[in-house]
Amino acid sequence: MENYKEALDHKIFNIISLAAEELDVESYVIGGFVRDHLLQRGDPKDIDVVAVGSGIELAKKVSELLSHKPKVQVFKNYGTAMLRAFDMEIEFVGARKESYSEDSRNPVVENGTLQDDQNRRDFTINALALSLNKNNFGELLDPFNGLEDLKSQIIRTPLDPDVTYSDDPLRMLRAIRFAAQLGFRIEKESLKAIRENKDRIKIISKERIVDELNKIMLSEKPSVGFALLHKTKLLKLILPELTALEGIDEIEGQRHKDNFWHTLEVVDNISENTDDLWLRWAALLHDIGKAPTKKFHKKIGWTFHGHEFVGAKMVYKLFKRLRLPLNEKMKFVQKMVLMSSRPIAIVDDNTTDSAVRRLVFDAGDNIEDLMTLCEADITTKNPKRFDRYHNNFKIVRQKIKEVEERDHIRNFQPPVSGEEIMETFGLTPCREVGMIKDAIKEAILEGDIPNEYDAAHNFMLKKGQKLGLQPVK
Template sequence: MIPIQTNDLLGQLDALDHLSILRRIGEIADSIQLEAYVVGGFVRDVFLQRTGQDIDIVCVGDGMLLAQAVAQHLDNVPVTLFKRFGTAMLTWQGLSIEFVGARKESYTADSRNPAVAAGTLLEDQTRRDFTINTMAVCLNQARYGLLLDPFQGYQDLVDGLIRTPCDPYITFSDDPLRIIRAIRFATQLNFRIGEETWNALVSARNRLAIVAQERIAEELHKIVAAHKPSYGFKLLFEAKVLSRILPELEKLSDKEEIEGYSHKDNFIHTLEVLDNVAHHSSKLWLRWAALFHDIAKPLTKKFDPITGFSFHGHENLGAKMLPYLFRRMRFPTNKEILGYVQKLVRLHLRPIALAQEVTDTAIRRLLYEVGEDLADLFLLCRADITSKNKSKVQQYLANFDRVEARVAEVEQRDQMRNFQPIITGEVIMQAFGLRPSPQVGFIKEAVKEAILEGKIKNSYEEAFRYMLMIGEQYGLQLPKH
């Protein structure tokens, strides 16, 4: 990714038609005698020719005053004022524009929330996290398009470098969330982290204890969503940050050799699976499922002097670990997200096992359990086939092709993907005149099992007849009318 030249910046801004708003903001700032600049991530992304929808405007003076003047000029669009923070925000043609007065900050040791005071533009640039986010472009007409880059942020874009504008030890100590943000930006942009910045980042990692878990989760999601997310998790591991925020993942790296037997580095394998999934899907929680699919291997590892290492049951234990892990990480715990990830972790070995013995019964059970997430499960399973031996990988993938074809055949014939037991508890109670009881559950389960085993077809008539037969075994009969 090669940034555009600095002398092309003005043309790049003017080429983006919807950004005529920038010139208008500059004109309005002139009319009320304020200096105005577009700063930060938006400027960075213009140089990288990436489209951004969030624009940060810094003015030397009252940012809320400028926001209100701009809102009035734009036919009185709504503007939200955050008086406590001295900021304001409005939306214009899909753009989110935030206004703030230039400020300087000071921190205390027990909080990452700074004390704020009015400052100069340079002080505002100095307080920012990384040099690539410090660049400012003047919007006032006399200097429109002028780049103010006191910390050589543009050169760091060219060099692919993440570094801080001032002492990195102070930067990370003041706001330790920047530790993970540095790794996140390096991952998103495929940049390296400067040596001094890296050393400071590592030394300050214990300061993460003062950061809200929700903010850490936001940054991790952005790493997981990157083009090659493994890069970020390798950096987190090498910085000894992963052991603080996700020790379950860090423990996957424990590789052992006994009596000539060894097992693969499950951390490296997990990152390969993550990248494989990311290559084919942008689904955030499918990527998280890839990260968590082997999470319980360290807890299930056993050694046998004849067969070597095994991890039996890691898929089930991994699924059971996830509710606690999600709560600790402040991830959503609803069925749509947590339930989805649990399902994929619990079932990730099932389709691969089918390659050894593909039975219609096993396929029906898989289809019943996975439901609408079959394609995602298959993608995870394919991604899980990793080896340095390329011919071995191709052989496993060919076997999996046959499994997929057979699953598609059974699905088309038996229509099991959205299967729900046709005979409900209500049907059973009404048929036999029963009240809610364990007996009702036994009959319902027997009917479901008969369909999954292929004893009866997935139809109401056959299921109802089978229900009557099971009821007779319990001494039940249809009530006489």
């Protein structure tokens, strides 16, 4: 048996070992901590401990032995407990065996041995355990050759994959997520079982599904995970708006690009420049309006008119269905989808300053995010086109910078407030106040007047007079 005492040099493991000895139970650290130590993946923040006995009692004993006596959170329904110590979350569970019913991923649980507990683990690389017992402290218990699978970079289930994924369909998403995060491949029989059990994903809550999707989205190369979701037919069940983009149609020799695979490239591109989850979601959804707006015209070929507007509306429906947050995060994604084609429209030398001002005004603080998305949208394999498109966006950035420095448009509020308009003309809140305020804003954006108080005040007086209003003396 191999020994990894060096993995357990933190004093928390000695305290858990001592607590287990006082209770006369066996204890083991299992799962992600062991896996990530063997892969040399950073400092652990989560530790899972299995007790061959009561995990809850072990947690309480550990808390007693710690100087700061951390609070123990007990989850009786699951037979687990958790405490925080040394900036880590430590979860304790009693070794158990599980059995499942067809309509639920929540198992019937019985007390079991360490081997029973390892049998119920999702993957061989997560079934690895290190002993915390005095007589063999640090010894690796690896009944399914998980160490070999780590070295070979393989995702494999400890038991029959068909049973494993049918019992708990969330494991299908976890397999794909680990493949994406670790750069591992899913073993052939396991991949086949995911495909055959894909419909079982319907019993999983939307919140659990989204949690795994977000982890895939935040991986270094999200396309790995989404390509696997597509290959196993899970993606069509979760995000049909995406899979609807797949395929290339040809009429009279005119074709369009495959917008599904293009989208995955865009997500990978943007992931090289941002860790912002919601900007990555915007990249994933930026073209979803193209499937319902696709049309062929003999004179001009394939068009996707208004796909940004349609796509932005689809974002709301998609977020609502998946129970993603319907707050400012969703509004941000909608805004990015809606504006995703705007910057390229101002590349032209004939573009007016007012068009640039409107872009900056509409994008507000998100202008940099929008530019990052637009640059990620360049997926051409033609080097000359690639350079030309990137140079075009350099031109756009320069125009934005010049207009910003001169006109201070980003998130600007008209220099004359609604309150001042009412006071000037002796008005209460009414339609005319809004008309004057909007007219001032439009005049500034069009460049008819500078973004300054005196100019705006004079414009207000003239606009008021046109509406038949007189200043109060």
